[in-house]
Amino acid sequence: MEWNGSGDSVTDRRKFLQALGAAGIVGLAGCSSDGDDGGDGGGSDGDNGGDGDDGEMAVEWRIGTSGPETATHASGVAMSEVISDKSDSISMSAQTTGGTAANPRLIAQGDIDVAQSTDWAVARSNSGAQPYGEPVDKTMTQVLPFMTLEYYLVKREGELEGVETVSDIPQDGSVSMAFGQRGGTNFFAGLDGFQLSGIDNVQDTYDLQSMSWGDQGSQFADGRLDVMLVYGVSREVLTGWAQEAGAQVDVSVVEWEFSEDDIASSDLPYTYIETPADLWDGQDIRMDSVPAVGVGYQTIFPADVSEDLGYEFVSTVMDDIDAVREASSVLARAGPDFAQEFLLPSGNAPVHPGAERYYKEQDLWKDGLTTLDEYEG
Numbered sequence: 001m002e003w004n005g006s007g008d009s010v011t012d013r014r015k016f017l018q019a020l021g022a023a024g025i026v027g028l029a030g031c032s033s034d035g036d037d038g039g040d041g042g043g044s045d046g047d048n049g050g051d052g053d054d055g056e057m058a059v060e061w062r063i064g065t066s067g068p069e070t071a072t073h074a075s076g077v078a079m080s081e082v083i084s085d086k087s088d089s090i091s092m093s094a095q096t097t098g099g100t101a102a103n104p105r106l107i108a109q110g111d112i113d114v115a116q117s118t119d120w121a122v123a124r125s126n127s128g129a130q131p132y133g134e135p136v137d138k139t140m141t142q143v144l145p146f147m148t149l150e151y152y153l154v155k156r157e158g159e160l161e162g163v164e165t166v167s168d169i170p171q172d173g174s175v176s177m178a179f180g181q182r183g184g185t186n187f188f189a190g191l192d193g194f195q196l197s198g199i200d201n202v203q204d205t206y207d208l209q210s211m212s213w214g215d216q217g218s219q220f221a222d223g224r225l226d227v228m229l230v231y232g233v234s235r236e237v238l239t240g241w242a243q244e245a246g247a248q249v250d251v252s253v254v255e256w257e258f259s260e261d262d263i264a265s266s267d268l269p270y271t272y273i274e275t276p277a278d279l280w281d282g283q284d285i286r287m288d289s290v291p292a293v294g295v296g297y298q299t300i301f302p303a304d305v306s307e308d309l310g311y312e313f314v315s316t317v318m319d320d321i322d323a324v325r326e327a328s329s330v331l332a333r334a335g336p337d338f339a340q341e342f343l344l345p346s347g348n349a350p351v352h353p354g355a356e357r358y359y360k361e362q363d364l365w366k367d368g369l370t371t372l373d374e375y376e377g
Contacts, residue, residue: 024348058089059309063299066110071233071330072100072297075146076116078328079299079317087316088322089309100297101131101185107302108136114305119145119296120185123269126375127348131183139303140353142373143214144314145342146299146334150232150275150292151189153177157250160226165255166197169206169227176207177218179229185295190229192268192340193293197257217245227254232292234333237280246280253277253290263293264368269346270294296342301352302370310354318358350375 063075076094084091095112098101103115104125122142128135155163160175164169169175179190187210194202202208211219219225220245230242238246245251260272273294277285302311317324321335339359343351345368350360352374359365 004351035206040288044177052292058091059113061090061092061113062095063092064103064106064117065094066097066099066116068096068166068205069146072116074328075297075330078331079326082320082324082327083313083316086320087312089312090316097333098348099184103181104136104140104300105132107140107300109137113198114143114299114301116146116200117300118185119190119271119298119342119346120269122300123344123346123348126350126353131277139350139375140294141301141303141350141355142298142343143301143352143355144299144317144334145339146331147297148342149185149297150235150273150274150290151186151193151229151293151295152231152256152290152292153190153193153227153254154220154230154251155227155254156220156223157252163254165257166194167257169254170204173207175226176209176224176265177229177316178209178211178219178225180211180213180216182210182306186229186231188207189270189293189295192270193256193258196266196268196293196371198261198268213239213241217241221245221248232275232279235273235275235277236333246283251280251283253285253287256291256293258291267347269344269349271296271342271344294342296344298342303350303352303376305352305354307357310352311357312354314355314358320364336362336364343369345369347375 007021008347041175063076063080065073067073073096080092080094084093092114097106097112100115100117101121103112104121106112107115117140117177119142119169122140124130124133125136125140153166160169163175169177175199180186182202182291191202194200199205209225216225216228222229228245230239238356258272263270263272271294273292274289275292277287277290299313301313318339325332343359343366347370350370350372356369356371
């Protein structure tokens with residue numbers, strides 16, 4: 001899968017990383033938090049479904065994000081500023097929350113109106129899969145992708161001789177691994193990467209540990225951890241904690257054993273992404289690109305937001321995409337091509353009707369996407 005945006009040079013990536021630093025790239029995923037789920041907002045008394053331009057009162061939305069140091073929060077602040085400035089129908093303010101995985105439930109509870117979250121969370125909250133346990137009380141929909149994370153495994157170069165793919169990893173508990181902290185998108189992406197590679201019961205088969213990203217990087221560097229999950233951001237940069245580990249030891253990739261078709265034919269909410277190997281500055285990874293489990297970060301709406309407001313949101317962002325990109329570096333790759341590429345084809349992740357109308361008008365709709373009418377039957 002080729003990158004549709006501009007600027008794939010090392011220089012461009014470094015500029016992207018430098019700009020992103022203020023948003024807290026170490027905590028970039030924004031998937032889990034030690035804080036509560038709800039932030040400090042109460043429920044909304046207004047109707048999410050007013051049409052604005054058709055005579056109804058303009059709406060005021062709280063867009064849930066994640067922790068204040070994350071890129072997810074930076075994206076919500078930036079979009080709120082642009083929407084509030086450019087739209088006559090919608091004003092928005094960003095609200096920190098316990099994380100992107102928590103946001104669908106917070107929308108359903110009325111604590112926030114819309115959210116920055118993931119296509120993964122849309123699909124799982126609608127189906128009731130882990131970590132939700134049961135479907136949330138409102139149907140969640142995809143609206144506007146703006147960022148991806150690309151998950152894959154690495155080991156220290158020269159160790160675990162003969163381990164080149166995940167099926168080579170001994171299943172006797174002798175190899176220690178970590179996928180970050182349990183409960184976040186990252187942890188499930190690691191488990192599902194093994195499943196897609198034909199290996200089940202990962203938690204019973206391997207010495208799988210839970211720890212913060214920073215601890216994971218340091219334990220990997222000093223030899224206490226054999227294999228770790230890492231992630232790139234929008235195929236542009238590698239997270240800071242992984243770069244720090246890579247500055248201390250040489251790494252090599254432990255490859256997943258799935259294809260693009262395997263992900264497309266599964267019922268798992270991921271995208272196949274090949275991320276550049278040269279994101280590891282100074283490392284000889286010996287491959288041009290790394291197959292990864294891709295998770296798309298995007299703005300999500302509950303289904304009861306009206307079609308007109310959904311269309312207003314998407315068209316406003318797209319019509320002023322330069323202003324959106326300038327508002328925050330984390331939105332530097334947002335735009336029509338990115339949205340088309342990273343809307344998730346999934347039966348459990350319908351596209352909001354307003355977004356559907358915009359994407360079809362602009363010839364951005366693609367095969368495999370699910371409409372809300374199709375989802376609701």
